[in-house]
Amino acid sequence: MYEKLETRTFLAMLVGVSLAFVLLMKPFFGPIFWAVAIALIFHPVQQKLRARMGDRPNTIALLTLILCMVIVIIPVVGLVFSLIAEGVNLYQKIQSGELKPGEYIDQVVSSFPAIEAFFAQFGVDFGDVRDRAVSVFVGGSQLLAKQAIGLGQNTFQFFLGLALMVYLAFFLLRDGNKLVELMIRALPLGDERERLLFAKFAEVTRATVKGNLLIAIIQGALGGMIFWILSIQGALLWGVVMAIVSLLPAVGAALVWVPAAIYLAATGDLVSAAILTAFGSIVIGLSDNLLRPVLVGRDTKLPDYIVLLSTLGGLAMFGINGFVMGPLVAALFMAFWGIFIREFSEDAQSTETNPPGLATESQQSEPADQG
Template identity: 30%
Template sequence: MTRKYEPDEELERHIASRLLDVLIRAGLVLALVMLCYRVFSPFLTLMVWAVILAVTLYPLQQKMARKMGGKQGWAATLLVLLSLLLLFGPTVLLLSSLGDSVQETVTAVQTLSVKIPVPNPSIAAWPIIGKKIYAAWVLAYNDLPAFVKSMQPKVVDLTKVLLGVVAGIGGGLLQLLASFIIAGIIMAFGQAGAKSSLAIFRRIVGAERGDEFAKLSTSTIRAVAQGVIGIAFIQAIIVGLCLIIASVPWPGVLTVIVLVLGIAQVPALIVTLPAIIYIWSSHGDYSNVEAIGYTVLLLVAGMADNVLKPLMLGRGVEAPMPVILLGALGGMATAGILGMFIGAVLLVLGYRIFMGWVAANPHSEAASAEDHAET
């Protein structure tokens, strides 16, 4: 005779009560996390960039602190001031040049004072788009007001974009300055911060993998910041200053192009060689001595990465260049110039952590051992 099952109502009520308690607590925690993110989100980019700067400069700050008798705060302050003196001044000059170039272009379009060169008939032979480009160019050359009128909606949109770029330059400079200041504060309390980050990693991935992931994150940030972005940034500043000295048009725009090319590991000679051609062409009013001097400057600036890489690259970055390029361009599209640095570092960091997790799969190691034993 089968025994009839009788549900334990007391047990069910206890389980339901515990489940409801867990759900309420989880909901409260989720609400707290969302509120904290909403409060912190305006400063997220600033803080991430400050952490990147702090991690990158921390070894140098520790060396300075040892020479100053262990004064962490004074060492961090001095390092921030030196960094701003060496980087912030040229950056302000180049971004100001970029803003002036954009403003001049907007003014020239609005006042119809743009000088259109004679179109080359060979352009019409280009496949697919050649005839359209040649026709538009001929119209702009013969009747610029009519061309501008036909393109007015696009010109208005382009003007708004360019003016937005100019307006964002000041905000970017202030954000860069604030990032360096916050990075100095983080470095001053770097030892406590290192212990806290290690504890966070141990809590997230476990005590065994926490140390490994913390070291991996730190080394990745320093490798990318110093070996890729740092070299590209320094070379872009050098090339930009040389372009300003040589009075080449649009030095700010060309500097941004050099920066993007440097992050993508493309030689800066792609920009400096056309600048040299401009100097020696009839468009530039240079004497032979000036042209030779500026040519040497631009050639040296274009090949500066060959000297900087052995000094700063170290062991290199264990990540494909497309990952770095996508991170840089995606970050720039979402957060401007600072986003270019943040995007590249974060994407490479995520790639390194993910590939390290994949490589540490115990099942794949066991399978490899079995395959090796069979052979």
Template identity: 30%
Template structure:
């Protein structure tokens, strides 16, 4: 009897129970499901990357224009028609000023190209360099080194003119991204409740906590676009006036270029005002050179960074330091779309930390999405 009893554990180990086998199979199926789900999510994200600018700006415009859509919805009973009217209104607000600016850009770009032909401008710059104390020695050094300075300057001027032309003409890719953003915008107006409901269902949070996260994300979009546009407008007006005062050609053209490039803090607007300051120095306009450099440094430090961080950080309920890091990091990783994505990621992360903090304290969150 004792021998038979001693053999039972060995027999049990050799032949596991059906219950243990079922548990193992269930774990394997669960792991397979998790792996498949993660892989498909990664595939969807990979497929969405080329359209990230369109998705980002479609969502951002929907958030910004939602109050306007609510007003239209009160007077239009049909949801589809109300969404279409709201979409048309947003597109008009973007395209009409854009077309006017493009027309003015085209005029000034053509005028600037006529006044600044590559070879002629290169010869003028050579004369200016020679007239500067010590400039003649620099020109002689270039000649001894076999460097055709006039040819290099001509190529730089031609490439700059071509860059301005490309800016005016745009591209098919940009047009496609814009059309996709408009398509997304319409459906976010029309199916907002469905999208938000689906997102809430996917989050492992309560309804109140999900609404809390969405509210913070929406606030980050409002805060960043408001701060970005305001600081860019300050840059544009200031540099446009400065270009006009010092007598630079096509001040409106370059002011608009500054507006576009000022989305890239510290470095962006410098791509315009630094060469302009060098041109003024070579021309002997030292007062204009000093004024332009002073304004450029002031805007780079005080407006594009400090003022932006103060404007955006307050509404995002975020300190100025992480607000600035989110903005610059978003631009570095996602390009222009990072203006929205970087701060939104930080805002949602901080909101999740707040959720954990309140859970640990036993305090509920209740703000709803605006």
């Protein structure tokens, strides 16, 4: 009795201390998560370096991290600063009256009256739609301007988080396998289940970050390039916006280039509108269908509706990290239920085949043979 009390008290304190530790690490959730993602994505590179250089964990982890910084971290940081600068410039032009989003929408409607008539069929006042579109546009540029001010005021915090992420990534690259084995020993889920769940976690993280993010970058680069060729203002800004919305299945970059093509047609620039439409439909649109099976793999791809809902839910719950966290939670949810259905359905089938209290023919004949 006393031993049970000791065990329960220890487990209660273990849960309490673990929750306290999680709350303690909560301010550093972003750097920790991205350090884990870096370690998972660059693990194959680390394995190749180990095969060539032998067992030199510190050197291999450092070389892998340097490669990651050159390929990913430094370009992404530069792109973020460029995006914010473009957003501030756009907001300043709107404030000065140089850019008037409302007039652009009015020009499109005057060229295509069917748009207003289409909304009228459903009892929707196009004026309200116009005002909301303008407010969203202005609000987005204002948000980027606020982010620039906030980044300027919190530069130290930003680089502190970046340094912490790089620091943690080094140790995860070096000691990641040991940490996974330690967690498998500690968690009371069964080693086979734990290895399956850890494999699913790594699989989905690699697929989401390496695959979806790389595809989004490619689509954003293609969109920004065609905008620059067609002399559309803010090509860099719209390219990054296309990269972001490309994370959403079904709609993707078309949310940006389709309105731009309509506006070009409304202003009479039919050649540019045709070029943008053809490029968006063929090059940008098909790049997702061609690259995703290669970079992500069909076996790791969640259904599009699950990806859409989990991405939107993840962005609402976790912020910018949600485009990875959302699909990851959805994949783990499906993995847990898959294990549950497989194992418990097998137990149910074995129970139906051999119900408790009923012996098989061999078991029934054993006493007779022994007699």
